Amino acid sequence: MSPYRIGIVVFDGIIPFHLSVPCAVFEKAQDPQGAPYFQIEICTAIPGVLRTNSGFSIVVEQPLTILDGMDMVIIPSWNNPDIVPSAELIRAVSSAHQRGAKIVGLCMGTFVVAACGLLNGRKATTHWNWMKDLSRRYPAVSVDRNILYIDEGDIITSAGTAASIDCCLHLVRQQCGAEVASQVARQLVVPPHRQGGQAQYIEQPVYNTQSVDRFAQTLAWATENLNYPLTLDLLAEKSCMSRRTFTRKFRKMTGTSFTRWLLNQRLSLAQRFLEKTDQSVEAIAQNTGLGSAFSLRRHFRQEFSTTPSSYRKEFKLL
Secondary structure, three states: OOOEEEEEEOOOOEOHHHHHHHHHHHHOOEOOOOOEOEEEEEEEOOOEEEEEOOOOEEEEOEEHHHHHHOOEEEEOOOOOOOOOOOHHHHHHHHHHHHHOOEEEEOOOHHHHHHHOOOOOOOEEOOOHHHHHHHHHHOOOOEEOOOOOEEEOOOEEEEOOOOHHHHHHHHHHHHHHOHHHHHHHHHHHOOOOOOOOOHHHHOOOOOOOHHHHHHHHHHHHHHHHOOOOOOOHHHHHHHOOOOHHHHHHHHHHHHOOOHHHHHHHHHHHHHHHHHHHOOOOHHHHHHHOOOOOHHHHHHHHHHHHOOOHHHHHHHHOOO
């Protein structure tokens, strides 16, 4: 099978970290034989030497015309919300979208996607510091202020900086399966999937270290025992906290509810079982704490718009 083709758009003044994120994530996605799942091409409006904001330059040889042959187009950021992308860039991205390419705006790259008119009437996100600017400049866009990334199918946008890693891992998971995404995450030394939104990163209070350690240890224990009948009271007791204190800390530390977090953990484990084992759906449901095949199928349909059997056919590792 030919590698999935990704075109990454760069520009003068780009922040090197923003460019490195999609490159680092997608280049590490490989099949069991070591063949890459993705083919990455870097392009720009005017090929040649581009300055970064870190005092060094990079050489980009490919023009925007290569986007005509890409399956996915990624704009890894933008340097100023008040700078309107060039007509050439807007035309290239819009044309790729019309042809069927998936368009991804990471961090402030959302501004470029919005300038193309592709987000009108849709939900989108960007770095929390630039959300007001996005709403001001593109009022037809519905800005979600508390999410790490939004997948609208053909258009994906992410929050700032490190949330781009979450978004790219999501795209790897979507294209290659949960096991490959987990392998990439382990190589990058990051969690394969973070729950919650940007609110958890804005002016967070400083927590008591010993308390946080107990909390983290409890969550680690829970992820290793997902087949158990885990409850909020049980985890609060293991953390040596009252139910109320644990609930409040859980929301602050994860940005989501205990029920949602637990379901996400169990579904992620179910994905790995479907990819790596021949266990029946009923057995997987029991081993992940989802209870029954009916429950697993229902949650799979709600979360992934597919069935466990269809997922296994598409992503099972040989």
